[in-house]
Amino acid sequence: MFVDKAKISIKAGKGGDGCVSFRREKYVPFGGPEGGSGGKGGDVYLVADPHVSTLLDFTYRPHYRAQDGMPGKGKNMEGGGGADLVIKVPCGTVLQSESGGVIVDMNTPYQKLLIAKGGRGGRGNVCFKTQKNKAPKISEKGEPGQKLEATLELKLLADIGLVGCPNAGKSTLLAHITAARPKIADYPFTTLSPQLGVCSHKSVHFVVADVPGLIEGAHAGRGLGDEFLRHVERTRILVHMVDISGFGGNQPAENFKLIQKEISEYAKKINKNILKKPVIVALNKTDLCPDDAVLKQVKLFRKKTKNPVFAVSAATGKGVDALLDETVRMFSSAVTEDSLEPRAGREAVREYILEPEFVIKRKDNTFVVSGNKIEKFIAMTHFNQEQSVERFQDFLKKNGIERALKKKGIKQGDIVRILDMEFEYTD
Ligand SMILES: Nc1nc2c(ncn2[C@@H]2O[C@H](COP(=O)(O)OP(=O)(O)OP(=O)(O)O)[C@@H](O)[C@H]2O)c(=O)[nH]1
Numbered sequence: 001m002f003v004d005k006a007k008i009s010i011k012a013g014k015g016g017d018g019c020v021s022f023r024r025e026k027y028v029p030f031g032g033p034e035g036g037s038g039g040k041g042g043d044v045y046l047v048a049d050p051h052v053s054t055l056l057d058f059t060y061r062p063h064y065r066a067q068d069g070m071p072g073k074g075k076n077m078e079g080g081g082g083a084d085l086v087i088k089v090p091c092g093t094v095l096q097s098e099s100g101g102v103i104v105d106m107n108t109p110y111q112k113l114l115i116a117k118g119g120r121g122g123r124g125n126v127c128f129k130t131q132k133n134k135a136p137k138i139s140e141k142g143e144p145g146q147k148l149e150a151t152l153e154l155k156l157l158a159d160i161g162l163v164g165c166p167n168a169g170k171s172t173l174l175a176h177i178t179a180a181r182p183k184i185a186d187y188p189f190t191t192l193s194p195q196l197g198v199c200s201h202k203s204v205h206f207v208v209a210d211v212p213g214l215i216e217g218a219h220a221g222r223g224l225g226d227e228f229l230r231h232v233e234r235t236r237i238l239v240h241m242v243d244i245s246g247f248g249g250n251q252p253a254e255n256f257k258l259i260q261k262e263i264s265e266y267a268k269k270i271n272k273n274i275l276k277k278p279v280i281v282a283l284n285k286t287d288l289c290p291d292d293a294v295l296k297q298v299k300l301f302r303k304k305t306k307n308p309v310f311a312v313s314a315a316t317g318k319g320v321d322a323l324l325d326e327t328v329r330m331f332s333s334a335v336t337e338d339s340l341e342p343r344a345g346r347e348a349v350r351e352y353i354l355e356p357e358f359v360i361k362r363k364d365n366t367f368v369v370s371g372n373k374i375e376k377f378i379a380m381t382h383f384n385q386e387q388s389v390e391r392f393q394d395f396l397k398k399n400g401i402e403r404a405l406k407k408k409g410i411k412q413g414d415i416v417r418i419l420d421m422e423f424e425y426t427d
């Protein structure tokens with residue numbers, strides 16, 4: 001099965017917890033702290049793998065987690081790092097964050113990208129030794145790993161896109177000019193998912209994509225819909241195949257107009273750039289028609305469209321060489337669209353918004369404090385260690401949170417809530 005869209009959730013590993021430990025040896029009084037720090041959590045990477053061709057696996061397995069770091073131990077032993085996780089995706093996969101902004105386009109084979117960073121290990125009590133506190137009973141928990149909810153969308157990387165009505169002979173042409181062997185049959189909707197092939201014409205190599213047939217109303221979901229047009233979004237040229245014996249009781253020219261309209265509906269909805277692509281018209285199945293009828297159609301199409309028109313037979317190969325000549329000629333002048341260009345409803349670059357360090361919201365006698373730094377601190381603090389609690393109070397003071405709480409009018413006995421932790425305020 002060919003799947004080209006999937007939703008996944010990714011979590012990097014949490015850092016290992018730091019350790020509280022003291023040296024205990026015969027004849028060594030006051031041995032001092034020796035609790036090691038935790039190991040770093042594993043990172044999550046995305047790799048564009050040419051051997052992967054669909055996103056199918058991601059629909060079965062949407063959750064990805066890198067390994068957590070190991071906790072630190074006594075005798076100054078640091079915990080081991082968690083193993084990294086590498087997620088393999090097909091080349092041409094675009095990863096988008098939940099908000100819709102494009103994060104990355106995995107369009108180069110073996111491109112590797114860090115998408116979620118593992119948390120650092122929590123410090124052991126060795127790290128908290130100071131002149132004042134020579135026996136620190138304090139350690140940190142490991143930092144949580146980064147989380148990401150994202151959508152993977154596969155957009156095939158082809159140079160030429162074959163479009164047209166069902167049964168027009170797109171797959172037959174693909175089979176004729178490339179080594180691909182798509183299913184070919186005398187009924188509509190034989191091709192259910194995009195097929196790729198590599199064509200070599202006069203020592204120019206290019207990738208051709210054959211997509212399922214379109215019908216009137218495809219933009220509204222009729223037939224197989226128009227979703228798979230995303231696979232021609234990045235092609236340089238479209239070859240529009242028209243069966244000159246007609247399809248669905250329509251004249252060839254009518255069918256041509258109909259499909260062009262569906263493409264522009266898609267363009268309006270998703271990506272206007274698709275309209276800028278050069279279109280070559282290939283009038284197919286000429287072997288079935290008398291020569292004068294073919295000539296009449298060619299003239300008619302030349303009059304009605306500004307596009308180059310070719311009469312071919314995908315079955316016998318007649319006229320295909322001339323079509324490829326023109327394709328190669330146009331090829332050099334056509335430009336590929338960068339998929340990171342702005343698209344309807346999406347922003348091209350990730351915005352980095354500088355957040356205030358913390359925010360305090362008051363509801364009656366409860367003060368809710370939020371902010372990255374404070375939340376991370378909470379996640380890394382052992383509240384059952386007396387000295388850790390002192391360190392936390394110190395943190396509130398140093399970061400101006402206590403002052404801000406007072407300014408908001410906090411009184412003895414009021415509740416302060418941070419994440420899922422609550423405590424009573426004492427002056
Ligand atoms: N005589 C003749 N038959 C052709 C030619 N091209 C395709 N056909 C036949 O037309 C039928 C449809 O061809 P396909 O290549 O499957 O058409 P398609 O455009 O891929 O169709 P879908 O995948 O259903 O959208 C098959 O029976 C082919 O053998 C041609 O040039 N001449």
Ligand SMILES: [Mg+2]
Pocket residue numbers: 170171172182183184190191
């Ligand atoms: Mg087909």
